[in-house]
Amino acid sequence: MKKFILIILTALFLAPSVLAEEPSFWGIFQNDTREIKSLLNSQVRYANRTNFDKFIATYDKNYKNADGFDLETYSTLVKDIWKTYDKIKYDIKIKDIAIKDDCATVKVEEFSYADIPVSEKMDGVLKSEADSVYYLKKINGKWKVSSDSVISENTSMLYGDAIGLDIKLTAPAKIPANTEYTASLEFTPPEDTIAIASIASDKVEYPQKQAKEVFRKLPDDNILERLFISNSDNVNEYVVASIGLTKADISDLSIKLSLTGFGYQITRVNVIPKKTEESNVEDK
Numbered sequence: 001m002k003k004f005i006l007i008i009l010t011a012l013f014l015a016p017s018v019l020a021e022e023p024s025f026w027g028i029f030q031n032d033t034r035e036i037k038s039l040l041n042s043q044v045r046y047a048n049r050t051n052f053d054k055f056i057a058t059y060d061k062n063y064k065n066a067d068g069f070d071l072e073t074y075s076t077l078v079k080d081i082w083k084t085y086d087k088i089k090y091d092i093k094i095k096d097i098a099i100k101d102d103c104a105t106v107k108v109e110e111f112s113y114a115d116i117p118v119s120e121k122m123d124g125v126l127k128s129e130a131d132s133v134y135y136l137k138k139i140n141g142k143w144k145v146s147s148d149s150v151i152s153e154n155t156s157m158l159y160g161d162a163i164g165l166d167i168k169l170t171a172p173a174k175i176p177a178n179t180e181y182t183a184s185l186e187f188t189p190p191e192d193t194i195a196i197a198s199i200a201s202d203k204v205e206y207p208q209k210q211a212k213e214v215f216r217k218l219p220d221d222n223i224l225e226r227l228f229i230s231n232s233d234n235v236n237e238y239v240v241a242s243i244g245l246t247k248a249d250i251s252d253l254s255i256k257l258s259l260t261g262f263g264y265q266i267t268r269v270n271v272i273p274k275k276t277e278e279s280n281v282e283d284k
Contacts, residue, residue: 032099032143036106036136039143040092047090050082059145060137066149066270067204067236077206085126088114102138107131116157122261124159130268153268160261161190161245167265169199171239174270178232184225185241185265189218193260197243199226204236204268213242234273241265 039058046055056075063071081088095107110132116124130153137146152173158165171183189195195218202208218224230237245261 032104032138033097035143036097036099036104037094039136039145040094040106040108040134043145044090044092047088050086052079052082060139063144063146065147069206073206085114085116088112088126104136104138104143106134106136108134116159118159122160123163124157124263125163126155126157128153128155130154150268151270153266155266156263157266158261158263160259161193162243162261162263165189165243165261165263167241167243167263169239169241169265169267171267171269173268174272175230176272177230177234177274179230180227181230181269182225182227183239183241183267184223185243186223187218187243188222189245190260192247194246194248194257195243196246197224197241199224200240200242201228201269202238202240203231203233204238215242215244218243230269230271232274234271236271237269239267239269 043055043058046052046058052075055078056071059071059074061071063074065074069077089112091111091113093109093111095109096105097107098105108131110128110130112126112128114126116126118124131151133149133151134145135147135149136143138144154169156167158167165187167185167187169183169185172181175181183199183201185197185199187195196215197218198213198215200213216224224241228239242264243262244259246257247260249256249258
């Protein structure tokens with residue numbers, strides 16, 4: 001889950017009123033910067049407490065993000081995620097704030113983490129990192145998030161013996177629509193372990209559709225590759241790698257396979273829309 005910010009606010013800046021009857025431009029700029037930080041800080045606070053109403057109230061009613069989700073769709077997505085993973089902790093680092101008139105652009109690094117146990121014998125961990133950009137507008141004197149875009153994003157959900165693996169999933173950060181590209185998965189399985197894996201591609205949409213997975217044994221060089229063609233619908237994509245780890249127990253001429261770990265590694269591929277060529281029509 002993305003779109004949250006965590007920052008410690010400094011003490012309020014108080015300019016002596018005797019120095020000027022009107023606030024300076026620099027003072028106005030500082031006020032806007034503090035208000036933007038406060039807004040994004042409150043998003044993280046509300047998200048970590050799963051306070052949906054206050055969290056959504058930080059968004060403009062006309063909000064629409066780079067994946068095409070409006071506020072209604074995004075609200076449903078947030079509810080579903082918090083219902084499934086209510087213990088996710090969010091954090092963020094502000095890299096830059098640019099303000100012009102009643103608009104602002106904020107570049108951030110985002111992080112999320114959650115423990116996701118599935119049984120007494122197998123625990124899981126969710127981790128996510130992203131570089132994102134927030135777009136804000138001042139509406140009736142208050143800053144609201146009007147849009148956002150994810151520049152890059154990597155998420156892992158690993159269970160059991162998969163938690164300790166160094167998994168590398170590589171795909172282009174952006175690609176033109178209807179263009180061929182390669183995704184590769186690389187990891188070294190634990191000793192005496194049979195590893196299977198698959199790589200699939202999903203559109204970034206809601207509700208999310210399940211991609212068709214084709215599992216195969218990890219090659220001897222521990223690298224699995226797959227060729228994709230980016231969609232022609234101008235929709236961003238996720239490349240999803242699934243892995244499974246098993247061990248064989250041989251006794252009395254019988255073989256029993258036991259699952260020791262599994263997981264998913266996900267990376268974003270932003271699709272660059274095709275330019276629509278417009279032909280000039282001469283009126284006769």
